[in-house]
Amino acid sequence: MADQTTATTQAPEETGGLPQFQFQHWAGQIGYLLILFVALYVLISKVFAPRIRRVFDERARVISEAITSARAVQTEAAAQADAAKRALADARASAQKLASDSKAKANAEAAEREAVLESDLAEKQAQAEARIRNARDAAMGHLSDVATDAAQAMVEKLTGAKTSREAIAAAVAKA
Amino acid sequence: MAADPIEQFKIEKLVDFGTVNLPVFGKSDLAFTNSHLAMTIAFVMVVGFLTLATSKMQVVPGRWQIVGETLFGMIDNLAESIIGHDGKKYFPFVFTVFMFILAMNVLGLMLTFTVTSQLAITATFGLITIGLVLIIGFVKHGLGFFKLFVPSGVPIVLLPVIVLIEFVSFLLRPVTLALRLFGNMLGGHVALKVFAGFVVALGAMSAAGGVSLLGLPGAALSLSMVVALTALECLVAFLQAFVFAVLTCIYLNDVVNLGHVH
Numbered sequence: 001m002a003d004q005t006t007a008t009t010q011a012p013e014e015t016g017g018l019p020q021f022q023f024q025h026w027a028g029q030i031g032y033l034l035i036l037f038v039a040l041y042v043l044i045s046k047v048f049a050p051r052i053r054r055v056f057d058e059r060a061r062v063i064s065e066a067i068t069s070a071r072a073v074q075t076e077a078a079a080q081a082d083a084a085k086r087a088l089a090d091a092r093a094s095a096q097k098l099a100s101d102s103k104a105k106a107n108a109e110a111a112e113r114e115a116v117l118e119s120d121l122a123e124k125q126a127q128a129e130a131r132i133r134n135a136r137d138a139a140m141g142h143l144s145d146v147a148t149d150a151a152q153a154m155v156e157k158l159t160g161a162k163t164s165r166e167a168i169a170a171a172v173a174k175a
Numbered sequence: 176m177a178a179d180p181i182e183q184f185k186i187e188k189l190v191d192f193g194t195v196n197l198p199v200f201g202k203s204d205l206a207f208t209n210s211h212l213a214m215t216i217a218f219v220m221v222v223g224f225l226t227l228a229t230s231k232m233q234v235v236p237g238r239w240q241i242v243g244e245t246l247f248g249m250i251d252n253l254a255e256s257i258i259g260h261d262g263k264k265y266f267p268f269v270f271t272v273f274m275f276i277l278a279m280n281v282l283g284l285m286l287t288f289t290v291t292s293q294l295a296i297t298a299t300f301g302l303i304t305i306g307l308v309l310i311i312g313f314v315k316h317g318l319g320f321f322k323l324f325v326p327s328g329v330p331i332v333l334l335p336v337i338v339l340i341e342f343v344s345f346l347l348r349p350v351t352l353a354l355r356l357f358g359n360m361l362g363g364h365v366a367l368k369v370f371a372g373f374v375v376a377l378g379a380m381s382a383a384g385g386v387s388l389l390g391l392p393g394a395a396l397s398l399s400m401v402v403a404l405t406a407l408e409c410l411v412a413f414l415q416a417f418v419f420a421v422l423t424c425i426y427l428n429d430v431v432n433l434g435h436v437h
Contacts, residue, residue: 019185026295027203033299036218045267051229052247059234
């Protein structure tokens with residue numbers, strides 16, 4: 001293996017050292033490189049860079065335009081959503097008002113009907129009470145008659161004396 | 176096959192244009208080499224990819240566009256987060272550096288030649304970056320550029336030392352930029368070649384039979400190392416391009432926003 005490597009490194013080398021330090025080749029390479037470099041610089045700065053820069057700017061413009069229009073649409077949508085929300089709130093408020101109004105109306109009607117009914121009933125009750133009182137008075141009147149009769153009969157039976165009906169009636173009424 | 180792990184970095188002349196004497200570089204070979212070829216392919220790759228990615232630009236991206244936009248957006252965010260709103264101005268430079276290095280790194284994993292493992296190339300990238308930093312610094316701030324070496328709020332006694340340290344660290348920036356990329360690509364590809372060489376060497380050895388059959392598990396192990404290293408190198412290829420871009424942004428930020436913290 002050692003033989004092999006020494007054999008391979010013994011390639012003929014006319015000047016020795018690195019070929020990079022054979023200075024007779026420098027001028028030609030440097031001059032050519034400078035020419036190519038200047039050519040490439042001119043091409044890039046005059047042709048390629050402006051082309052790419054243009055498309056970069058255009059892209060930025062397109063994107064910013066899209067963003068602006070999207071913002072506008074967004075604000076518009078927000079305004080519309082606001083309006084819709086307001087309309088909804090209005091509708092709800094009017095519906096609530098309507099509901100409370102009709103409720104109040106119904107309540108008032110009911111109260112009115114109730115009052116009418118109540119007065120009607122009170123009247124009927126008063127009439128009935130008056131009837132009852134009359135009947136009771138009548139009954140009470142009959143009762144004193146009956147008592148007077150009974151008392152007269154008892155006095156006659158006990159005493160045998162004829163008593164005046166008026167005296168008995170007065171006594172019964174006193175009792 | 177020779178398995179010299181260094182041979183992959185050799186510059187081969189494909190078309191020779193002869194030799195000239197240049198002031199700084201001395202005697203230089205002018206040729207269309209495999210390095211030039213790989214650079215060209217990387218360049219065509221980047222341009223082709225970006226053309227494909229940006230040919231039919233749509234607000235809703237297609238497949239190629241989304242890849243292009245991801246890379247673009249990544250470097251764009253990087254530049255903007257480090258440099259600030261001036262980042263857009265320097266983005267093309269950072270993006271060029273990033274894409275070119277990324278293409279060269281990725282290409283190095285597929286071809287036999289890696290451009291970014293050539294110190295000449297990484298040094299050039301480092302010098303381009305630091306050159307731009309210097310130019311921006313002097314154009315924007317004039318001599319105020321030297322305030323870069325004088326951090327505010329330092330005691331006057333420590334100032335000479337701090338200024339010296341800051342100055343040296345500034346000088347080392349291109350060096351570290353170049354060496355980091357160069358070292359990563361060089362090391363990764365050498366390791367790949369070494370382990371791949373083991374596979375061949377141990378496999379050939381075990382062909383002799385007998386005890387040398389023990390070479391087979393070694394070869395298998397080396398092969399699995401090659402697979403693992405290739406995966407690692409894919410990460411490194413991207414990461415080094417990204418690191419280079421990040422550091423470029425940081426160095427640019429130093430001079431663009433000189434004197435005011437942000």
